[in-house]
Amino acid sequence: MTLTDLAVGQTAVIEDIVGERIQRMKLLDVGLVPQTKVTVRKIAPMGDPIEVGVRSYVLTLRKAEAALIVVKQEEGA
Amino acid sequence: MQDHELRIALVGNKNSGKSALFNALTGQKVHVGNYPGVTTHLQWGALKGGYAHLFEKTSVRIIDMPGLSSLNAYSTEEKDALASLTLHRGSQDTPNYLIDVIDAGNIEMGLYLALQLLELNMPTIIALNMIDEATSNGVTIDTVELERELGVPVVPISATKQQGITALLEQVAALKDHPLSERRIDFCSGDLHKAIHSVCHILEAPAAQVGMPVRYAAEKVIEHDEAILTQLDVEQEDLHVIAHIIDHLEKDSGLASETVMAKERYAFVDDLCARCASRVETSREQQRSQKIDRVLTHRVWGIPIYLCIMALVFWLTFSVIGGPLQEALEGFFDWSGGAFGEFLLGVGVNHWVYDLVINGIWAGVCSVLSFLPIIMVLFFFLSFLEDSGYMTRVAFVMDKLLRKIGLSGRSFAPLIVGFGCNVPAIMATRTLPSERDRKLTILLTPFMSCSAKLPVYGMITAAFFGTKATLVMISLYVLGIVVAILLGFVLSRTLFKGDAMMYVMELPAYRWPALSDVVRHMWDNAKEFVKKAFTIIFLGTVVIWVLQNIDMTFNPVSYSSQSILAAIGTQISFIFQPIGLDSWEATTALLAGLAAKEAIVSTLTVLMGPLIGSGLTIAAALSTIFTPLTAFVFLVFILLYVPCLATFAATRKELDSTIQAIGIVVMQLVLAYVVCFVIYHIGLIFVG
Structure with a gap:
């Protein structure tokens, strides 16, 4: 599953980042790296982009970008 | 060192x-x-x-x-x-x-x-x-x-x-x-460490040759950075070895090498933070931001609230704070100009010099300077919104809408700056991650009415539309935005195909902007404005005054309609006849406006000088060359045609192409002409 499959409030752990190199680099640079926890916090008024919490900061990204982030939901989460 | x-x-x-x-x-x-x-x-x-x-x-x-x-x-x-x-x-x-x-x-x-x-x-x-x-x-x-x-x-x-x-x-x-300590930190261990080490060894000589730090070079090469690799002169054999090292790294980890690198770096950082920093789960600042965002980026109310905030900014700028200050300053300039004129006449100065100084320079420069308060207030609000962190939210809220016209939420900040001045706005497009977004944003920015157009709108609407002046002014701002939207819609489906890429960015916590930063921003722009008034506008008023007061034989004229300026204006006014702007004064003002939009105000003021001198108000003087309809057409033309020389220069520099920049100018002229033609002829039906 990818980050787009999470509902608001859900948390998952990143497994891999896919897509073209430049897109992957951008996502990795802002700290979306494997084994990191992400929480979907909000969805924009028109349904895109989304707001996620990572570590101690907040990022906004488009759904097209979120779809490149392969995640796994923790057991019982 | x-x-x-x-x-x-x-x-x-x-x-x-x-x-x-x-x-x-x-x-x-x-x-x-x-x-x-x-x-x-x-x-x-x-x-x-x-x-x-x-x-x-x-x-x-x-x-x-x-x-x-x-x-x-x-x-x-x-x-x-x-x-x-x-x-x-x-x-x-x-x-x-x-x-x-x-x-x-x-x-x-x-x-x-x-x-x-x-x-x-x-x-x-x-x-x-x-x-x-x-x-x-x-x-x-x-x-x-x-x-x-x-x-x-x-x-x-x-x-x-x-x-x-x-x-x-x-x-x-x-x-x-003291020279740099030799101790180097190593963020990784295991396979990645070995890989970096081996690649460093291979790249030592090639990196030294181009003066590139070797470890930086090695890490970039491992991250498949083609641009860096082409800068290095690496032998074919060594390239194979490097490819092998990377291959090995990727196979072992099951991840792309770039991913491994970032993951290891962040692992090091996370570990470092765990040891060196302690903090609460969600800081007070973040909690406050979350509360504010519950309203400002609300699913339903986010967009309406944003529109209300912008409306509030413009209302405060033009009606509540800036407007009265502008009138006060204008009053002061009138009074001091009068007093200065009396003084000149008192000491018996030649009447040509008197006319040049008072009706030319003083009137022209002051007509522009009086808009300083409005411009300062506008920049105050714009930089306040930017520094507070709200603009990132606006990008978030507006992204999907903007994508419909081929832009990204991130294009929004430059466009908003465009309301202040197009030049920094066009320069600000440099922050956009995609060339396509960048070009389209540069193209659409001039349709955001910049603060230099304000004096023109102010002068003409006050003269022709009385109590409805503010309404007409707002309609011009809206028209600019509508044209930009339509143009963006068309261009993103024709010349600028392809989806806007890469959006991800940090959402900073709201911050109360430092007053000193906001004031500095305001002050910098005010300085630019004043500088322009005393250089380009000053020069312009002198040139216009001279051309208006001599004829083709360089003799002084008794009526400006016999002047060189009138001759030039009349020569080209046939172009503007189809859109109702047939007076040579209007044509001349538009020409002067190519240099800077404020010059339109100073030019009209100088040109109306003789009429005003004979006792007419500026409004009455202007109504000798415009009807309310043609006045509006005139304003629309000003809204849409070439913004100014400085914007053209910035566009050319940012696009790095003279041809493209000229193409934009042609587009602006054609667009202005066509829209004005339509408005004028539809208007004629109603006015009769």
């Missing part, structure tokens, strides 16, 4: 407070410098005199770099900044010292960048900025431990409150006299 000059680059994430530190260090003596070979303007400034004693005879210059998230370049702006850090080492135009500015409230991203900056092998100091805010938010950072782990000095500062600046500079001075 053999260099006799310290050129300190301030590097750091966006929003880490580099510019605030820049101002604290330089005392706000900002000027824009150019780089040879690299097309960019990074801001350079000399160190404030008060700090100079720390460096004895060494001169110190500070360079404000654009925000970076890593040593990967995505936007033009980042490419320029990186080139200056990694190429042309030792040149007079590249930095030889780094201050890495890290936001103490968001140290993970800051340290991720720091790890990479340390690979550049330049003397580096970390400035832990906004330490005061972080502390009050419940974050404590063990700087001693951080220093030990990173092997470079870490100095806590607060740039906006000017705290810790001296301590920071003392460290800079101390490090300058």
Whole structure:
């Protein structure tokens, strides 16, 4: 599953980042790296982009970008 | 260090407070410098005199770099900044010292960048900025431990409150006299460590040849950075070995090499943070931001609230604060001009000189200057919104809508700046990560009515539309936006196909903007405006006055309709007849407006001079050349046609193409003409 499959409030752990190199680099640079926890916090008024919490900061990204982030939901989460 | 000059680059994430530190260090003596070979303007400034004693005879210059998230370049702006850090080492135009500015409230991203900056092998100091805010938010950072782990000095500062600046500079001075310690931090172990090590070994000679730090080169090559690899002269055989090393790394980890690299860096950072920083789960600042965002980025109310805020800004600017101030200033100029005129007549000055000074220069320059309060108020609000962190929310809220016209939410900030002035707006497009977004944003920016168009709107609407003046003014702003939307819609489906790419960005916590920054921003723009009034506008009024008062044989004329200016205006006014602007005065004003929009006001004022002199009000004088309909058409033309020479120059520079810039000018002229033609002829049906 990818980050787009999470509902608001859900948390998952990143497994891999896919897509073209430049897109992957951008996502990795802002700290979306494997084994990191992400929480979907909000969805924009028109349904895109989304707001996620990572570590101690907040990022906004488009759904097209979120779809490149392969995640796994923790057991019982 | 053999260099006799310290050129300190301030590097750091966006929003880490580099510019605030820049101002604290330089005392706000900002000027824009150019780089040879690299097309960019990074801001350079000399160190404030008060700090100079720390460096004895060494001169110190500070360079404000654009925000970076890593040593990967995505936007033009980042490419320029990186080139200056990694190429042309030792040149007079590249930095030889780094201050890495890290936001103490968001140290993970800051340290991720720091790890990479340390690979550049330049003397580096970390400035832990906004330490005061972080502390009050419940974050404590063990700087001693951080220093030990990173092997470079870490100095806590607060740039906006000017705290810790001296301590920071003392460290800079101390490090300058002592060569860099040989101790290097290694963020990784295991396979990646081995890979970097092996590639370093291979690249040693090729990297030294081009003056590139070898570890930086190795890491970039492992990350499949083709641009870096082409700069290095690596033998075919070695390329195979490198490919093999990368292959091995990827197979073992099951991840792309770039992913492994970033993962290891962040693992190091997370581990470092766990040891050096303690903090609460969600800081008070974040909690406050979340509360504010519950309203401002609300699913239903987000967009309406944004529109209301913009409406409020314009209302406050034009009606409540700026408007009355402008009228007061105008009154003052009228009064002082009158008094000055009396004085000139009193001492018996020649009447031609009197006319030139009072009806030409004074009237023209003051008609423009009187708009200074409105412009200052507008910039006050725009920079307030930007500094508070709201603009990032606007990008979030508006992104999907903007994508329909081929732009991205990130294009929004430049467009809003365009309401102030198109030149910085067009320059601000450099922050956009995609060339396509960037070009389209540059193209659409001029349709945001800039503050220089304001005096023209103000003058004409006040003269023709009385109580409905503000309404007409707003309709012009709206018309500009509508044209931009339609044009964006069409262009993104024809010339600019392809989806806007890459949006991801940090959402900073709301911050109460530092008044000093907002005021400085306002002041800088006010200065530009005043400078323009006394240079280009001043010159323009003299030229217009002269051309208006002599005829083709260079003899003085008794009526301006016999003047050279009238002759020129009449010659080309046939072009404007189909859109109702057949008076030579209007045509001339439009020509003058090519240089700067304020010049339209000063030109009309000078041209109306004789009529005003004979006792007419400016409104009555203007109604000899315009009807309300043609006045409106005139304004629409001004809204849509070529913004000004400075904008043209900025466009040409940012697109790096004269042909494209000229193409934009042609498009603007055609568009203005067509829209005016339609409005005029529809208007005629109603007016009769």
